[in-house]
Amino acid sequence: MGAEAENMGGLLAALPQAGLPAVRVQPLPWSAAHEKLLTAFAGGSLPDLGQVGNSWLAELSAIDAIEPVPLQLENLVDGQFPGVVETNRIDGRLMALPWYVDTRLQFYRRDLFERAGFQAPPDRWDDWKAALHAVQAKGGGHGFAILLPINEYEHLTQMALSAGASLLDANGTRGAFSAPEFRRALTFYKSLFDEKLAPIAGAAQISNVWNEFARGYFAVYPSGPWTIGDMRSRLPPQLQHSWATAPFPGPDGPGRSTPGGSSLVVYKSTRNAASCWKLVTQLVAPTSQQRLQQLTGDLPPTRAVWASTGLLSDPITQAFALQLERTSPLPKVPEWERIATEMQTVAELCVRGRMNMDDAVAEMDKRADRLLEKRRWMLSRSRAS
Amino acid sequence: MKRLSRTRQEARAGWLMTGPALAAIGLFFVIPELASLLLSFTDFDIYSLADLRNLRLIGLENYGRLIGNPLFWQAMGNTMWFVIIGVPLLVATSLLAALLVNAKTLRWRPLWRVALFAPFVTTLVATAVVWNYLLHTRYGLINYALGKLGVGPIDWLGNPRTALPAILLFVTWKTFGYNMVIFLAALQTVPQDLEDAARVDGAGAWMRFRHVTLPAIAPTILLVAILTVAGMFQLFAEPYVMTQGGPAGSTVTVLYFMFDEGFKWWNLGSGSAVAFILFLCILAVTLVQLKVARKAGAI
Numbered sequence: 001m002g003a004e005a006e007n008m009g010g011l012l013a014a015l016p017q018a019g020l021p022a023v024r025v026q027p028l029p030w031s032a033a034h035e036k037l038l039t040a041f042a043g044g045s046l047p048d049l050g051q052v053g054n055s056w057l058a059e060l061s062a063i064d065a066i067e068p069v070p071l072q073l074e075n076l077v078d079g080q081f082p083g084v085v086e087t088n089r090i091d092g093r094l095m096a097l098p099w100y101v102d103t104r105l106q107f108y109r110r111d112l113f114e115r116a117g118f119q120a121p122p123d124r125w126d127d128w129k130a131a132l133h134a135v136q137a138k139g140g141g142h143g144f145a146i147l148l149p150i151n152e153y154e155h156l157t158q159m160a161l162s163a164g165a166s167l168l169d170a171n172g173t174r175g176a177f178s179a180p181e182f183r184r185a186l187t188f189y190k191s192l193f194d195e196k197l198a199p200i201a202g203a204a205q206i207s208n209v210w211n212e213f214a215r216g217y218f219a220v221y222p223s224g225p226w227t228i229g230d231m232r233s234r235l236p237p238q239l240q241h242s243w244a245t246a247p248f249p250g251p252d253g254p255g256r257s258t259p260g261g262s263s264l265v266v267y268k269s270t271r272n273a274a275s276c277w278k279l280v281t282q283l284v285a286p287t288s289q290q291r292l293q294q295l296t297g298d299l300p301p302t303r304a305v306w307a308s309t310g311l312l313s314d315p316i317t318q319a320f321a322l323q324l325e326r327t328s329p330l331p332k333v334p335e336w337e338r339i340a341t342e343m344q345t346v347a348e349l350c351v352r353g354r355m356n357m358d359d360a361v362a363e364m365d366k367r368a369d370r371l372l373e374k375r376r377w378m379l380s381r382s383r384a385s
Numbered sequence: 386m387k388r389l390s391r392t393r394q395e396a397r398a399g400w401l402m403t404g405p406a407l408a409a410i411g412l413f414f415v416i417p418e419l420a421s422l423l424l425s426f427t428d429f430d431i432y433s434l435a436d437l438r439n440l441r442l443i444g445l446e447n448y449g450r451l452i453g454n455p456l457f458w459q460a461m462g463n464t465m466w467f468v469i470i471g472v473p474l475l476v477a478t479s480l481l482a483a484l485l486v487n488a489k490t491l492r493w494r495p496l497w498r499v500a501l502f503a504p505f506v507t508t509l510v511a512t513a514v515v516w517n518y519l520l521h522t523r524y525g526l527i528n529y530a531l532g533k534l535g536v537g538p539i540d541w542l543g544n545p546r547t548a549l550p551a552i553l554l555f556v557t558w559k560t561f562g563y564n565m566v567i568f569l570a571a572l573q574t575v576p577q578d579l580e581d582a583a584r585v586d587g588a589g590a591w592m593r594f595r596h597v598t599l600p601a602i603a604p605t606i607l608l609v610a611i612l613t614v615a616g617m618f619q620l621f622a623e624p625y626v627m628t629q630g631g632p633a634g635s636t637v638t639v640l641y642f643m644f645d646e647g648f649k650w651w652n653l654g655s656g657s658a659v660a661f662i663l664f665l666c667i668l669a670v671t672l673v674q675l676k677v678a679r680k681a682g683a684i
């Protein structure tokens with residue numbers, strides 16, 4: 001998918017060919033990949049193996065579409081970031097092998113922070129917010145300190161994980177949005193808008209993020225590694241030394257982020273599982289990771305490759321390594337993305353003052369419980385049988 | 386006796402000739418329609434796809450949930466907006482265009498006809514991308530022209546209040562050519578002698594249009610209106626390509642909502658319920674149109 005599919009030819013050509021099956025690659029755009037994979041599953045036309053986003057693994061496992069990783073290959077994830085490996089484990093079983101990783105952190109304008117007297121954004125929420133106020137005050141009253149598009153659920157989710165919220169209960173059958181940890185995160189999230197540090201605007205209303213970031217309309221922009229290339233190509237040259245990356249802050253110290261990235265899976269429908277795993281093994285090997293990094297800029301899952309590719313000596317990517325050590329998995333239920341979408345819809349109402357905190361978390365729980373009704377029924381049935 | 390057998394013979398011939406078409410309609414329309422009606426009483430989803438034992442009959446629960454879902458009502462409202470504003474706009478535009486290319490005083494008529502029909506036969510996605518550029522806030526031709534008139538830049542597709550009109554503008558441009566051709570065919574059947582008689586009686590252009598042309602093409606207007614209503618209810622590709630339903634759900638249509646339910650979240654049961662509600666809506670509006678037309682004597 002995306003840049004990986006474009007560079008697959010170069011990646012495959014570099015592998016030792018002995019014993020490998022011939023490979024035909026079908027590129028998919030990220031925006032349609034999830035729908036297409038599920039449609040392919042319904043139509044019985046899934047490929048032998050493929051790249052999938054980590055967050056889809058719970059769903060693909062639930063419908064029994066993918067093969068678990070053979071036990072003798074589990075040592076391939078040794079030396080990788082544990083948070084990412086954990087997302088590839090469903091019900092204790094490793095279902096896919098990480099291919100590249102990503103996570104979100106904060107991109108910030110170093111010059112604006114320095115002008116306000118900060119070397120970098122502080123790592124505790126209270127100090128961090130005070131720094132945002134200082135940055136905004138130095139900006140002369142126009143503009144904001146941070147951009148948190150109101151239609152994106154990732155930002156509130158990240159704050160909730162930092163506060164230690166579980167989001168759903170242990171078994172993933174009911175919403176846990178009324179828990180004190182989540183309320184703490186939602187309160188902090190809302191305060192950023194209430195104190196005018198973040199504009200109440202959707203991503204589509206900020207017509208050009210790079211322009212506005214360059215103009216200092218906001219000084220902090222939470223995003224992932226895909227933004228590094230955009231920063232380099234779209235910010236004017238005189239600003240190239242004025243931006244930097246830092247891990248997220250948390251309530252009482254460094255915050256947590258979500259482990260992302262893509263993994264390689266072998267689909268159950270394949271007739272040639274053994275040679276598929278042989279190919280996957282080569283594709284996730286450190287040499288392939290290194291080559292993928294050079295071809296696409298993707299961040300490798302194995303820590304040792306970070307050193308050999310020079311990612312650790314670049315301060316921009318070094319912050320990603322720090323953040324990748326501090327990630328918490330999202331609930332591993334197929335319904336999660338839809339629950340998160342509903343959570344954000346309610347959070348937006350709360351931020352806009354159309355719903356108070358108590359009603360908002362109760363409404364989130366209600367919506368999550370409704371979406372998880374089927375899952376509860378299935379679990380209770382499988383317990384009975 | 387003889388007469389009866391003759392009607393029977395005629396009936397047989399009738400069945401024989403309509404048979405293939407009826408079979409196709411039954412196979413590709415009636416059966417899927419019934420199947421989706423049945424599906425709408427179940428909670429068919431991704432789990433059921435993997436294992437049919439995960440399917441439950443839930444009666445009218447899908448419909449109940451839809452009625453309680455604000456996004457469904459927003460989609461319904463957007464679609465009604467397209468129908469109420471869009472249908473008259475499209476019918477009027479295409480009738481005007483047809484009158485233009487039918488006018489005898491117009492030079493290079495074939496060229497005009499081709500030019501006005503061209504948008505309809507171009508690829509939707511390609512034209513949508515071009516329109517995205519035309520509507521661009523800072524680099525778009527439309528805002529450039531408005532700027533010359535002293536109007537400030539409008540964030541056409543980014544503002545919840547202008548996104549729907551912007552898409553309607555595109556839809557009108559894209560589809561009026563088809564209706565224009567239907568109107569053109571009808572206009573050419575308007576008897577010239579009636580037109581001449583009215584002229585002799587001293588009727589002006591508007592009077593001739595109102596009392597000669599309009600009654601003659603009334604059934605065609607009805608046909609075009611029904612086709613356009615059905616088309617407007619089924620808008621999907623335009624918002625899908627241009628705005629992905631945003632901003633803030635302001636361009637989500639009923640069909641878009643159905644697509645999301647069915648193929649994004651894989652709740653095929655709930656998606657089928659939306660499809661059935663949509664079917665009933667189109668049926669109801671069409672029946673009302675027929676009734677009005679019958680009263681007005683159009684058919």
